[in-house]
Each structure stands twice: as structure tokens, then as C-alpha cells.
Amino acid sequence: MQPSQTQYSKPRKAGDTDTHVRIALFGSTGSIGVNTLDVVRRHPERFEITALAANRNIEILARQIAEFQPKAVAVANTDAATELALCKPGCEVLSGEEGLRELASRDIYDTFVGALTGFAGFAPTLEAIQRGKRIALANKETLVVAGELLTALAGRTGSDLIPIDSEHSAIHQCLVGESPESIRRIILTASGGPFRTLPKELFAGITPDAALKHPKWKMGRKITIDSATLLNKGLEIIEAKWLFGIPLSKIEVVIHPQSIVHSFVEFVDGSVKAQLGMPDMRLPIQYALASPERLDQTYDLLNLVSSSPLEFFAPELDKFPCLALAREAGERGGLYPCILNAANEEAVAQFLEGRIAFTEIPILIRSAMEAPSAEASESIEACTEMEITQSLERIRIADTAARDMVQHHAGSRITV
Ligand code: NDP
Numbered sequence: 001m002q003p004s005q006t007q008y009s010k011p012r013k014a015g016d017t018d019t020h021v022r023i024a025l026f027g028s029t030g031s032i033g034v035n036t037l038d039v040v041r042r043h044p045e046r047f048e049i050t051a052l053a054a055n056r057n058i059e060i061l062a063r064q065i066a067e068f069q070p071k072a073v074a075v076a077n078t079d080a081a082t083e084l085a086l087c088k089p090g091c092e093v094l095s096g097e098e099g100l101r102e103l104a105s106r107d108i109y110d111t112f113v114g115a116l117t118g119f120a121g122f123a124p125t126l127e128a129i130q131r132g133k134r135i136a137l138a139n140k141e142t143l144v145v146a147g148e149l150l151t152a153l154a155g156r157t158g159s160d161l162i163p164i165d166s167e168h169s170a171i172h173q174c175l176v177g178e179s180p181e182s183i184r185r186i187i188l189t190a191s192g193g194p195f196r197t198l199p200k201e202l203f204a205g206i207t208p209d210a211a212l213k214h215p216k217w218k219m220g221r222k223i224t225i226d227s228a229t230l231l232n233k234g235l236e237i238i239e240a241k242w243l244f245g246i247p248l249s250k251i252e253v254v255i256h257p258q259s260i261v262h263s264f265v266e267f268v269d270g271s272v273k274a275q276l277g278m279p280d281m282r283l284p285i286q287y288a289l290a291s292p293e294r295l296d297q298t299y300d301l302l303n304l305v306s307s308s309p310l311e312f313f314a315p316e317l318d319k320f321p322c323l324a325l326a327r328e329a330g331e332r333g334g335l336y337p338c339i340l341n342a343a344n345e346e347a348v349a350q351f352l353e354g355r356i357a358f359t360e361i362p363i364l365i366r367s368a369m370e371a372p373s374a375e376a377s378e379s380i381e382a383c384t385e386m387e388i389t390q391s392l393e394r395i396r397i398a399d400t401a402a403r404d405m406v407q408h409h410a411g412s413r414i415t416v
Pocket of ligand 1: 027029030138139165218281
């Protein structure tokens with residue numbers, strides 16, 4: 001199925017730009033979460049935190065509750081939730097995965113910020129979309145796993161999906177006032193990660209510590225490893241397809257080590273637009289929260305002379321097979337992106353725990369993608385309630401099977 005057509009310059013509803021925005025921040029204790037709170041802190045007249053959610057880091061969460069005084073919080077880890085509730089933090093504490101879903105279903109916020117890591121973000125985001133909320137989305141895995149279902153639902157409920165990912169924020173900004181037919185191609189930039197210039201023969205010896213040292217961005221552990229394998233850019237190709245209604249064949253990747261140009265759009269007349277800025281996630285977060293308005297708040301300003309030269313290279317697919325694997329999963333469609341994502345999440349966890357080599361990550365993803373039956377490429381329907389329920393069940397089964405397969409293979413150590 002083709003991605004849905006998007007109206008890029010969708011105006012906010014009347015009066016929205018000068019209203020106070022109530023925010024539910026899911027993933028508040030992580031890198032995007034903390035940056036989002038910094039943006040909110042700088043605009044108390046515009047933004048208010050009414051709900052927070054995290055997994056287990058209750059020390060940070062308790063400090064955030066004291067500062068931002070949300071009406072309710074949700075903690076996925078049930079022991080951590082109990083511990084936080086016993087401290088009487090001054091707001092309601094919901095617990096477990098069900099608690100996160102319940103919080104996302106409450107009518108106590110206007111904008112849902114999706115900043116959880118991985119598949120954990122899927123259920124609360126689905127809940128928020130079903131309620132027609134505005135979605136500021138960092139959690140790309142959610143769109144990778146079920147972009148077809150979520151964008152179809154968002155179209156029906158009127159939920160706006162605004163990207164936080166810097167590349168997609170750049171594209172979103174380039175497309176304001178443009179029509180889908182005028183796009184020739186989208187070019188996503190990638191820093192290339194810490195191993196861009198490392199010879200391929202040395203990849204098998206890459207340690208988690210080395211892979212966690214990203215040259216440009218300070219991010220959570222999972223996305224940092226994804227950036228080192230370039231799987232992150234592959235996820236972003238699929239994310240762009242669903243966000244902008246563009247086929248994968250029109251989405252390309254270029255390596256840009258300086259991370260100053262956040263992405264390009266080329267139009268049918270050959271004109272190319274780009275968005276530039278210093279690598280600081282607060283800028284795309286602020287844009288996602290306020291757009292189409294731009295708030296008068298700057299972070300580090302770009303100095304073109306000191307940032308030069310700006311370089312661009314073609315990605316080396318033989319060194320970074322995860323990029324091609326992701327494109328293949330996106331082209332196969334159906335459950336393949338879900339399988340790719342689940343296998344990768346599990347493989348990255350195994351790599352971080354020292355159980356598999358860096359080079360085994362793509363091998364395990366490939367094995368998981370070879371396993372499913374032909375029905376895996378069938379599209380994920382979302383027209384009726386019954387279809388949504390059936391699609392969710394298919395997604396859960398495919399996710400679990402891919403994780404199980406990687407765990408099983410990782411246990412038997414593949415030779416690279
Ligand atoms: P972090 O690892 O820093 O933070 C993840 C957040 O999710 C934490 O609040 C964590 O809670 C919570 N969390 C993790 N697992 C679960 C779970 N099972 N249930 C509920 N909550 C959970 O990640 P990032 O902030 O770096 O990334 C978040 C998302 O944003 C990812 O999808 C990533 O791809 C995307 N992104 C990130 C960018 C960045 O610059 N960091 C840039 C672009 C996109 P706790 O701390 O309590 O464990």
C-alpha cells in the first residue's frame with residue numbers, strides 16, 4: 001500500500017497559536033524527554049506539563065514531578081511505580097504498560113510527545129492518535145512498525161503527526177507551502193556515526209563503549225548504536241515514507257559528517273531546499289511543539305564560516321548492511337518493518353550486554369527477516385475496529401517471534 005498523502009502546511013485550528021499547550025511527555029527521563037522539559041522551562045507562558053511517563057528512573061522522575069507538577073504520571077516498571085507512589089510525590093501514579101496506555105487516553109493534555117524508546121512507545125501513541133491528539137513524535141520505531149495503521153488512523157481522527165527527529169523536522173520545514181506532487185526526492189542526511197572511516201576488517205572488534213561514542217549527537221543508548229550501524233537511517237527512510245506520503249524510491253541518504261544540514265528536499269523543477277542548524281535537539285522539539293509558529297528562543301547559532309567545510313558522501317552499503325536491510329523491509333512492507341525493528345531492538349540489547357559482536361547485528365536481523373511466511377507482506381489494515389484489532393494482534397505476534405528468534409540465535413553465537 002502507498003503512504004497516505006499529507007498536507008504539509010496544515011494550519012492549526014483557529015486560535016491555537018496563542019493558547020496554552022498542555023503536554024503529555026512520554027519518555028521524560030531520557031535524552032529527548034530532558035531536552036523537551038528544557039524547552040518547556042523556557043516558555044512557561046506557552047507550555048505546561050500535565051502528564052509524564054517513564055520506565056524505571058524514578059529519581060529523575062520525582063525531581064521532574066516536583067518542578068513541573070503534572071496531574072498524573074505513569075511508570076512502566078511496576079516495582080518502580082510502587083516505590084514512587086510510596087514517596088507520595090503529590091500526583092497520581094499509574095503503573096505498568098496498562099498505566100501508560102491509560103494515561104495516554106486521559107483528556108488532560110493537548111499534545112502528546114512520544115519520546116519512549118522502541119516498541120514500548122507504540123501502544124501509548126496509538127491511544128493518543130485514537131483520541132485525535134497532536135503528536136510530536138521522536139519515537140520513530142512506532143511509525144516503522146505500524147506506519148500504515150497509524151497514519152490511516154490519524155487521518156480519520158484528525159491527529160497531526162509532527163516529527164521531532166531532526167531530519168524529518170527539516171523536511172517538514174522545507175515542505176511548508178509545497179504540494180506532494182512537486183517533490184522529486186527527499187535526501188536524508190546522516191552523520192555516518194563513529195565508524196564512518198574505520199576499515200571494514202576492524203568492525204568485528206567494535207566494543208559497546210566505542211559504539212556509544214557518537215561524534216555529533218548525545219542521545220540514548222539504543223539510538224546511538226543504531227546510528228553506529230546506520231540502521232537508524234534505515235528506520236528514518238521508513239519514517240519519512242509515512243510522515244510525508246512519499247514512496248521509498250524517492251527517499252535517499254547522503255553522509256554528512258558535520259550534521260549541520262539536517263536534510264534536503266529536491267523539487268520537480270530541480271530546486272533544492274534544505275534546513276540547517278547546529279546539532280541541538282531542542283530546536284526541532286521547540287518547532288514540533290509550536291509549529292507553524294516559530295518561537296523567539298535561540299540555542300547555539302550557526303556560524304557558516306566556522307562550520308565549514310560541509311562535506312557529503314555516498315553511504316557505504318557493504319560496510320553498513322543495516323541500511324539496505326531497512327530499505328528492503330520497507331519495500332516488502334506489511335510486517336517486515338516490524339520484524340526488522342524487533343530483531344534490531346533485541347540484537348542491540350544483546351550487543352550492549354556483550355553477548356554478540358557488532359557485526360552480528362545485521363546477520364541476526366537478516367535471519368529474522370527470512371523466517372516469516374508469505375502473509376507477512378500483506379498490508380496492515382486499519383479501516384474497521386475489527387481490522388485494527390486484528391492488525392495489532394499480527395504486529396504483536398510478529399514482534400515476539402522476531403525477538404525470540406534473535407535471542408535463540410544469539411545464544412548459539414554466529415561466526416562472523
Ligand atoms: P533514552 O534511552 O535516552 O530515553 C528513553 C526513555 O524511554 C526514557 O524515559 C525511558 O525511561 C523510557 N523507556 C525506555 N523503555 C521503556 C519501556 N519499556 N516502557 C516505558 N518507558 C520506557 O532515549 P532517547 O531519548 O535518546 O530516544 C527516545 C526516542 O527518540 C527513540 O525512539 C529515538 O529513536 C528517538 N530519537 C532520539 C533522538 C535523540 O537525540 N536522543 C533524536 C531523534 C529521535 P527510564 O529512563 O525510566 O528507563
